[in-house]
Amino acid sequence: MLSISVAQSQADFEAAEGLCTRLGQWDAKVAPRYGVASSDVLALFHHENRVSLVEKFNNSADAKFLIARWEHVPAGSLAFGSFDELCGEMQHFYVDASFRGLGIGRQLMQSALTEIAQGSRRRVLIHTTPYMTHAVAIYEEFGFRPCSRFRDTPEHIRHTDVFMDRPINSSIPKAHADLPLSADSTTGRNLPEGEMLTPIGD
Template identity: 30%
Template sequence: MTPSTPIRGATVDIGPARADEHDRIGRLTAGVYTAEGFASPDYAQQLADVAGRADRAELLVARDGDGRVVGSVALALTDDFGQVTEADDEAAFRMLVVDPAARGQGLGEALVQACLDRARAAGKRRMLLSTSPEMTTAHRIYERLGFTRLPERDWSPVPGIDLRVYAREL
């Protein structure tokens, strides 16, 4: 776990998720994505399956001053879980979420930065992510952190769902 970090007036810990936090991460991720119109019922089940992705990705969480999980992201360093990597020196992250009650404090950026730091330390040269066109708030975070569109890697996991790919050199 990283030491407590002040982020826009709040103190948070960014670090690996514990198994006892999986239920909270699943409820938070599926709940937010569903409430904001970003998840079909099938995808909501995948979002809730934290144990399933913990086997394929490094789960990072943001914990508030009370130790409560207020954000999460799945970092894929060695697996195709990111679904957009094409080379061993690429990493990806997915399922970034911040509790709506904790937004505006920089938690999304802090989680992305933790992914970038871990990927760089693992010797990766590029970070990738895919996002729906409607996730405009997330796009602003990614662009602020130096990500640019990589349209040649755009893809559709299922018919009718088109995802945009962003990349950043590390």
């Protein structure tokens, strides 16, 4: 059974760190196929640890780290934080390959958008990459569209940058509009469900 909750406890943030580590390992493995060194990907996009995650995502209405658990096992994540006074930004979108095909990515996205709507930000930004094709498909399904570059990156990796945004007041697709957070919850680049170089179901 799937539950989605907001990270609060030390155990939650240890699980968050583990999910972020697996996200970074995946990106570092795939990025060299697109002309970007693993070391660059890790240094630029995957430098979070438990301490920094707590500092960034604990006790803030506009910054939360959502953890999806399947039968109590951490299976995926999606976080959001403040980009500026008007915009939030989604980060750390990941579903472990062992749990793909269960709709976890879409439920994380719906839950995150619902949470963001309760805060003060009215637009959501995403910085992703074209080789994360399934993630981009989910973003588009939930109303994200290409937008102007909102972050500077080194010249040698810019061919892998994709920037998207979405107004927070636009409707969530009807098929996903009634997927609540679990009852036990309180209310730069992103990786989708596991290995995304081959099509998978969700």
